[in-house]
Amino acid sequence: MATENHQRRPHLFPQDTRSTEGYTAKKAVVVKAAVPHQPRVQHAQELHTQFAQVEAAQLQLVAEQKAAKVQTAIGILIEFESQQGVELAAESLARDRQGIELMNVRKQGNQVLATVFVPQGKLTHFERLIEAYAEHRTGAGGRSLDNQSLIDAIRSVRVATFDSLWTDSAGALPANDAEAIWWEAWLPAGDNRPQVIEDFRKVGELAGLLIRERALHFPERSVVQMYGSKAQLLQSSLVLNMVAELRRAKTTAEFFAALPQEEEAEWTGNLQDRLMLQHAGNSYVTLLDTGVNHGHPLLAPMVADGDRHTVEPGWGHDDTNGHGTELAGLALFGDLTPALSDNGALSVPHRLESVKILQGPGDNDGQSYGAITAEAVARVEITAQDRRRVFAMAVSSTDGRDRGRPSSWSAEVDRLAFDCEGQGETPRLFVICAGNTQDPNAWGDYPASLSTNLVHDPGQAWNALTVGAYSELTTISEAFGHEYVPIAAAGGLSPYTTTSSTWQPGWPFKPDIVMEGGNAAVDGTGFTSQMDSLSLLTTNYQPHDRLFTLSWATSASTALAAGMAARIQAAYPNFWPETIRALMVHSARWTQPMLNAYTPNGLRNQANMRQLLRHCGYGVPSLERALYSASNSLTLIVQDQLQPYQKVGSTVRTRDMHLHDLPWPTELLQELGDAQVTLRVTLSYFIEPNPGERGGIDKYAYQSHALRFAVRRPLETEASFRRRINAQAVAAEQVLPAAGGADVGWTIGERTRARGSLVSDSWRGTAAALANRGQLAVFPALGWWRNRPSHGRFDRAARYSLVVSIEAPEIQQDLYARVAQQIAAPVAIEIPI
Structure with a gap:
């Protein structure tokens, strides 16, 4: 692997690898009762x-x-x-x-x-x-x-009745019908969306309800916030008759308030002098949080005053809470503990801009966080249109009651990421937190608590890179530390993190990755506690009092992930957001404690792999692997687009499949024979969302389209490969060659990995068996672009990023050079990490 031989070669970008052919999905046999x-x-x-x-x-x-x-x-x-x-x-x-x-x-x-x-x-x-x-x-x-x-x-x-419209969890309803709360009213879009909202506002006011001005708009739904009691709704048949769904609004965002005082160290002296500000690729982390105080000596060179914004002018741009400034330091410099104790240069190839979307609890009461997120994005993009951004949001709801179902907030994140306004031409990369378990009583039940504390809204967003937390921090240095032991073993999931363990099977695996989020401790009596020594060091929002403070949980891990994404973006300015997300996941690996916890005795059956993915995502990403190939670990990257569907007469059908013939070291792999190698494939694309509670009916699917990949098997010919995945190829064949048997050796497997808009898997086997695997297909599956033809999306193209790696840690031969010879010489990069 790249980390083992310390070679830093740029990834490879083969051109003109694909051919396009008509595609028809093979029909699954569904037996209905x-x-x-x-x-x-x-x-x-x-x-x-x-x-x-x-x-x-x-x-x-x-x-x-x-x-x-x-x-x-x-x-x-x-x-x-x-x-x-x-x-x-x-x-x-x-x-x-x-x-x-x-x-x-x-x-x-x-x-x-x-x-x-x-x-x-x-x-x-x-x-x-x-x-x-x-x-x-x-x-x-x-x-x-x-x-x-x-x-x-x-x-x-x-x-x-009211019950016919209530699609949220039963526990979200107030116990008292007279209690006034904020509701989400999901309205049918209709032929005249503005008139629908105006009429709803009219009948709402007649019923004594308060209707907020901000609204979210999706293909078949508009979502507005309203304040009132269930009793008021029960008395207004006019209001209820205009609603498609009712849910309880998410009125409070989760963030970490002031952190415990830590005696400030005297080792701040030369870090500023060691900073290498190499603003490459016009790359920015755009932090949507509580603001940033750029008066900190470390932040001042990295955050211009004009790059600080707010969604409420009355709040000002400064951070009066501390959370945003903490995350700014982590997104720019990472954990400051190793940076301060090191004498080497610290390279920072990106800068930071901030939008204050939250000041304190209750500030956005009754407001739509989806609409606030959209406004925050618009403010920075209007100010500076040409920047390449990683949007980082470590703000979430306080619970996981959505259980994977899209909410108005998560759907808006998906809409912004896809760039619905621009028809998908300029998508955005969102890095968001999975949400946190802060209850010490839950920590006492670790690791079982990880399966019951679920990802918080909007962490279920399909297009976002959702970040959970793990920890390598296990050394407790406090004077009383001998009375405690760390809750999580080194490399295990952090007790702060949340998972998608009990989501319904069809929803995406979340989190996508995990990053360092700190640890907690427990004493002999079962009492649990946060520890300074098990936390991350970062910049304090009141630098005149203290320069440093602590951070932890998925807020910290999200900031670290955003900083990593910005470094990839700076190194490869031509990478799409879909590609950066793909590389983050592609570079990730599970730690041994994760494998021990969810694949006991090494048993990687479908049930165990699903639990591993729903707890740990794809593991811990590596910046080294994400940035560089090596002689025995090469990565090929393809950025392309296909048209999934077309209208033939009155019917919308699947249209295109791409067959990629990658430059492949076939002869060398055959020579290597039984040497063990790994093939890793990641497919990343963004969907256009269409939210609404329709019971999972295909015709009313949430995703606009779905893409899948298939890899040619060791004994397959090209004809049999095409025939295996494409019904059109079957119809065209006169003689049908053998398919080559079952495809064993995949870590996750075709049935399990087909979730969401990010598909990744690895195959392990002999080099000789890998020699025939240089051909991959990308093809469409169902989505509402096909099944809802009235919206006229069936002729749209869909972008995707395909990342393919060969890893051969046991060999000395230069696989990279063999492949590079078949491609135009790549441009060298060097981004110190």
Whole structure:
């Protein structure tokens, strides 16, 4: 590996490696449980009676809507309840395109509940379906037109209630209906989004609710914050009828207040003189936090006064809390403890800018943190458009109740990262924290506590690099330290970190990586405590009192990760944000304590690997590996784009697959025979989000598109490789060669790794078996760009970064040189680390 032979060679960038061919996904065989037949006449009569009750309620509601001069959402919300143990074909309820819209889908026990908006006069659509069902209606050739499976699956229909719209956790509701809180109202976008919001504001004010001005906009939803009680909502059918979903707003952001006093050391003397300010690649860490005090002697050269911003002018730009200034020091210099004790030069190839998005608890009460994040991004980009930025945000909600489900905040981070306004042409890199476990009682239950303290909003954002915490700090130097032992072993997860251990299987693995976040200690009685010696040293926000202070947890690890990303960005100015994220993950490795904890006895089955990824992400990244290749450890990087879908007639289908023929040291690998080597592949891309609670239905997927990779197997020919992954290739083949058997040796495996918009895996085997693996395919899977054609996104291209490495630590031959000979000579880089 690069770290073992100390060679620093630039990564390789092969050109024109891919060919494009038509792609059709192979159909998976899905066996659906049969819907039990209902007594047809009796069931139809019961549903007719229920729809008659709904129609009577709609007539009254429409009269109220017109009296209130509402111009949009004239109609009624109804709820369909499935039979016990039956999947309801919820997408079919809104298939007629008469303005009928599926608002949300929820599971309750073994039943499905679907809330649907039906415009005035459109209830007849469902009445016709029931009539066809009752009459056993058939079409030409005896084809059934009776909608039997759909109607049989419906147990009952009723007017939607508050419970029909509540998609948050039950524990998020106030115990007292009269208690006023901040809510998130998820509104259908409609054909006239501004009018929908204006009408909602009108009926909200009639109900005595306070509606905030800031709003978030997604393809099919707008999200506004409102203040009031559940009792007020229950009394206003007009308000509830305009809502697709209700959730409790995240009103308080999590950050660390003033840290314990530490006796300041007298070793600050020459660090300033040793700083090498090499501002390369116009690279900046943009810190979204509590502001930065740039009067600190270490920060002053790195943060210009004009690069400090705030979302609330009344707050000023200064950091009155301390958190932002702490993170600024870590993002620029890393942990200052080794920097201060070293006599060598400290290179800093990037600078820092700050946006104050939080001053203290309660400052943003009732405000949308998604909208605040968007405003913060806009402020720096308007001021200086040409900078290359890493957006760092170590601010999060106080709980993990989303459990992986996209929130308005995480979806806005995804929207900003994708660059929805620019149609994905200038994406942004966000490095955000996973959130923290600060309860010492939970630390006492370590490591079991790691599985119950879940990633906090917006850490579930698909496009962001989400950072958890591990620790190498185990030496307790306090005078009373002999009474304590560190909670986490060196290389283990920090007790502060959170995980995605109990998220539903389909959500991405989070955190993506872990960085140093400090440790905590426990004494013989089980009492747990923070320790100065188990924390990171950084810059203090009141330098006239003390120059240094302490930091810890995922805030500290996020700042370190942002600084690392900015160093990669400075070294390779042409790297896309998707590529920097890919390299951070690609360079990461699990420590032995992590492997011991989640793959006991070395057993790497699917269940163990999922838990390893949901606790530790892809491990601890290495700046050395991220920046450099070596003679026996080379990295190939491809930045490209393909068009996933196309419209053929009235149907949207998959369109393109890329087949990459990489420059490969085939002959040398064959000569090396049984020498053990590792192939590592990482695919990174950003999705356009489409949030909303629709029960995981494919047609209403959150991601705009999905991309996957496949690698040619040792015994496959190119024809059999193409045939294995592409249904079009199967149709074109006259003779079908053997596929080459099962592909063993992957660490994670194809089924487990297909999560989110970041896919990474490694294969280990002999050099001879690797010789045939220089061909990779990148191909699309389902997303709402395909399944929601009314939005007109089906003809858009999707960018991606593909990072491929060969690691051969046991060999002396120069693999790098063999590959470099096939590529134009790379430009040398040298960024001291």
